[in-house]
Amino acid sequence: MAQRQGFWREPSGTPTSEAIALEAWVREAYGVLVQTAGEYRAVITTTDLGERVQEASGIRTSRPATQWLAKVLIPVAHLCRHEGVPPLPALVVDPHSGWVGEAYDDVLRVDERLPIADPLKREAHASAARLECYRWAGSAPADAEPAPVPEPVGRRRPRAPAAAGAARTPRAAAKSPAAPAKPRIAATDRPVAVCDRCFMALPATGVCDNCD
16 A cells, blocks of 8 residues: 555544634644643643544544644633633643743744743743643642753753853863854744634735635
C-alpha cells in the first residue's frame, strides 16, 4: 500500500482537507488540555498532543506536528479568551526542554499582551498561567504557587539581559563558534488570522468559509 500523504480519515484513508482537519483538532485539543489541567502541575508535550488529537478525531496527516500545531493552539487560545478560561495552551511544552518556547508569544498576542523577549521571564509567565489553569480546573491546592522553570535538557539556561551601564567582564580573544542560523518558516506554517466567531483559520480572502 502506498504511503498516505496530506490529510485523511482513518481507517478508510479517505482524503480530507487541512481546514476540516484543523477544525476537528481544535475541538479535540481543547478537551485534551482541559483534562491535562485537571491534574495539578501536569503538562503535555507538543508530540503527545499532536498524536492525541489525531487519534481522537480519526483524522491524520503525513505532516509533522511542528508544521500545523500552532494553527490548532491559536484558535484554542481564542476560544479560551472567549469563554473566560485561562490560557490552556500554556500547558503545552517542548518534549526536549520542557519549555513553552517562542510559541507562547502567540498565546500572549491572543490575550492582547506583548511577546516576552527574555526566555526565562517567558517561561515564568507560562508557569503562572498554568497555575491559573489548575485552579480553574480545581486541581491546585489552596496554597499552590507557580512551578519553578525546569532546567532545559541538553543546553544551558539563557542568561538574563545585562542591565544598562553594567560593567562587562573582559573576554579572551578566542572566537566563539557562530550561532546556527534559524530555519526559515514557510508562509503556510506561520500563525494565521482566525475568525472571531468560530475561531477557525481564515483563508486568504479574509472571509470565513464556515460562517459566511
